[in-house]
Amino acid sequence: MDNPEKQFRDFYERQSMVPDRAAAILAEGRKLAAAHRRQKLWWRTAGIAAAVSLVGGLGWVAMRPDAEPIPVQVAQSVVGLPAVQDSVIAFFETPNYELDQISLDQPALLAYLKVQGAPSELTVPDGIGGLDNLGCEVLDVDGHQVYIMCFYLDGVPRDANGVAMPGKKPMMTAAVAVPEPVESVSTEVAPVMMKKPTTLVHLVTIPRDQFLGAPIAGDPASMSQNGEWSFATWAQGDVVYVAATPADAERFAVIAADLSF
Numbered sequence: 001m002d003n004p005e006k007q008f009r010d011f012y013e014r015q016s017m018v019p020d021r022a023a024a025i026l027a028e029g030r031k032l033a034a035a036h037r038r039q040k041l042w043w044r045t046a047g048i049a050a051a052v053s054l055v056g057g058l059g060w061v062a063m064r065p066d067a068e069p070i071p072v073q074v075a076q077s078v079v080g081l082p083a084v085q086d087s088v089i090a091f092f093e094t095p096n097y098e099l100d101q102i103s104l105d106q107p108a109l110l111a112y113l114k115v116q117g118a119p120s121e122l123t124v125p126d127g128i129g130g131l132d133n134l135g136c137e138v139l140d141v142d143g144h145q146v147y148i149m150c151f152y153l154d155g156v157p158r159d160a161n162g163v164a165m166p167g168k169k170p171m172m173t174a175a176v177a178v179p180e181p182v183e184s185v186s187t188e189v190a191p192v193m194m195k196k197p198t199t200l201v202h203l204v205t206i207p208r209d210q211f212l213g214a215p216i217a218g219d220p221a222s223m224s225q226n227g228e229w230s231f232a233t234w235a236q237g238d239v240v241y242v243a244a245t246p247a248d249a250e251r252f253a254v255i256a257a258d259l260s261f
Contacts, residue, residue: 079144080212081233081242085226087141088148088204088244099135102166104156109136109149113205118147119239122205127258128243132156134166134200146206153199153247153255201255204242211240221259225249232256 091097101112106124114120116138131151139146156164208214214235215222221234221243230252232243243259245252 078210078212079142079146079206081224081231082226083142084146084204084206084242085224085229085231085244087139087146088202088242089226089229091137091139092200092202092246099137099150101137102135104133104164104166106133106149109133112136113138113147113149116147117145118205119207121237121239122147124149124203125241125259127255128201128203131201132164132166141206144206144210146204148205149203151201151203153201153245199245199247201243201245201247201252204244206240206242208235208238208240214240221256223253223256230256232259234259 100116101109103109106129110122110124113136114122118138128151131153132155134150134152134156136150137148139148156166158164208217215233217235217237219234221232224231224233229244229246230249232252234241241259243252243256245255
């Protein structure tokens, strides 16, 4: 291919142009060509940078918490039995815990829990259905709501007139034996009245699809222990049930044998 600069010089020589004028025009042409090359290089570089920025921006949008095009997988979509056990123990061993609802009315407690999001199939098994209710609680366990109904294992505390006294932290009075006073002391010592917690059993429920390693519906309840607490776990339909109590393990085993629907 011919040299464009030579063609340019020959063209102006044919025009009988003064050499200085031709040289000046040629120099200007070189300057414009150089500027054109710089502009072309700038656009090419800017285009690459824009593409990188766009890709980076898309990646940032995809990772934003409120980004909808690419849903983020929840790290923990289910909750296991150990977490349920630890949360129940921690809540009920807190000295001043308070339940969401206090009532002896079992249907009212069931209705309350279902309004809060409990499974519509939630019901109370025969093994504890006949016990007096204390109340209910909606407890958060690793970001999941579990629904708890509380029952008096030994019946609701009552006053001297036999009137039921349900309370947020049930206590019953017990007389503690006092040693006989020594002979040198003439003052009579009356029995000391102390209060101790009544024994409760808790029915914990959670949707089956949110429970890690959910038991097979219809299988007998499986027993487990966590410290002084005993647990029985089973499933019915789309609901996993966990019965929990700090009661004597042998006594709870008798109750768990009747946990059926």
